[in-house]
Amino acid sequence: MKTMAQDIRASSVPVVVYVSPRGAWAASAGTVITLAGHAAAMAPETAIGAASPVGGQGENLASTEETKTKEAMKALVRSYTERRRPEAVALAEETIESAKAASATEALRVGLVDFIANDLEDLLNQLDGYTVQMASGPRTLHTAGAITEEVPMSLIEQLLEILTNPNIVFLLLSIGVQAIFIELSSPGGWVSGFLGAVCLALAAYGMGVLSVNWFGLVFLIIAFVLFIVDIKAPTHGALTTAGIGSFIVGALVLFNSPGTPQFQRVSLPLVILVGILTGLLFAVIIGFALRAQKRPVITGQEGMRGQTGIARTDIDPTGQVQAGSELWTAELAQGCKAIRRGERVEVVTVEGLHLRVRKAGK
Incomplete structure (x- = not known):
């Protein structure tokens, strides 16, 4: 904030601070930066103020530190507003001392800002012929018909x-x-x-x-x-x-x-x-x-029951089947007929490393 305000005051080109669009708020450091401008303007329905100093995380400062910071900031804004009316200086100090805020209309009424402008074109029209106080002396602005150039953010x-x-x-x-x-x-x-x-x-x-x-x-x-x-x-x-x-x-x-x-x-x-x-x-x-x-267990022996596979050899009564992507030794379940190679089988039980199977669909 201090660096920005110093750069504005040291500029050889007049700097106008415009608080916009509608609903914007020049709060905290924004208040000081606005007052640092050689001219200040606000859009309708904007506000300025609430500039009481706080800590880096928004916490209140210790009593001594708060007093020192407030006094330093009030001295700073007094130097920025010394060309304005006493009411404006008082309001500027109150924004720091008691976090007072003011609408655009209230700020203009006491002379804290110079204009209320609906948009940039309106602001340029009002600035035409206005005299600002620079470090080198007074300077009159000629902004009628000025070409504006927006500097976009990178x-x-x-x-x-x-x-x-x-x-x-x-x-x-x-x-x-x-x-x-x-x-x-x-x-x-x-x-x-x-x-x-x-x-x-x-x-x-x-x-x-x-x-x-x-x-x-x-x-x-x-x-x-x-x-x-x-x-x-x-x-x-x-x-x-x-x-x-x-x-x-x-x-x-x-x-x-x-x-x-x-x-x-x-x-x-x-x-x-x-x-x-x-x-x-x-x-x-x-x-x-x-x-x-x-969910029922679907791995190990419990998971094999009810699964289907393919007979890789004739099963009468024993043979081999492929089930669960593995090759198993299989026996016919009790009372089941022989199963031919290539037929689909269903696992009935698992006994160790052997399966008891029957023809699928039976």
């Missing part, structure tokens, strides 16, 4: 913008933790572990930029532990239900703690939806686990 900048979206960070964190737990519960593969590590790394970057309460991670980890435990020792969904509740609480504590700016908060409907979907996913897995426990 691919890297677009990617970083996406990675600092709290909703995207939340989704990456959810997918990453889930993938890691899947890898730990069923080791041997690498896809889920690799995917989880990538998602968690990207989420860590986003959380390093956003104001988050790291205590929320405890609830998220507990949630996924409950999901995994319910798979290993099914409790008919009780732990999964508790896990969904812990998941939602953890996400809200992590991203929506008191003091977190509104634009850095995660969507509540998204948190609830992802929590429910995650719980349903694990519920489905639990369902498969329960059915697998009730």
Whole structure:
């Protein structure tokens, strides 16, 4: 913030800061950057203010540190607004001292900003003939008919913008933790572990930029532990239900703690939806686990009963059959007629390394 404000004030070209579009908010550092401009404008239905200093994770500062930081920031904004009316200077200080915010109309009324413009064309029309105060002295702007050139963000900048979206960070964190737990519960593969590590790394970057309460991670980890435990020792969904509740609480504590700016908060409907979907996913897995426990044994000798195969030799009363991709010594079941080579047989019983068979379909 300080570097940007210093660059604006030191620029040899007038810099106009425009808060747009409708619904935008020049909050926190955005307030100071707006005031640093040689001229400031806002779109209708925008806001400015709430610039009280907080810690790197959104927490309140210690008393002495808070006082020092506030006084330094108030001195800074006073120097930026000294050309404005006393009411504007007072409002600028209040945005830092008491986190006061003002609408575009309120900011214009006291002279904190210079214009309210509907769009860029409207702003250029209003700026034409306006005089700004530069370090080298006053300068009059001539913006009528000016050609505008949009400077698009680079691919890297677009990617970083996406990675600092709290909703995207939340989704990456959810997918990453889930993938890691899947890898730990069923080791041997690498896809889920690799995917989880990538998602968690990207989420860590986003959380390093956003104001988050790291205590929320405890609830998220507990949630996924409950999901995994319910798979290993099914409790008919009780732990999964508790896990969904812990998941939602953890996400809200992590991203929506008191003091977190509104634009850095995660969507509540998204948190609830992802929590429910995650719980349903694990519920489905639990369902498969329960059915697998009730499924009859289909391996070993038990699994051979009822299987069909092909007679590789005549069986009268003994011979060889191929069943279950293996070659077995076979005897006719009691009371069954001889079986010719190539006919299909059905396994009746398994006696050691021998099968008792009969002609299939009998």
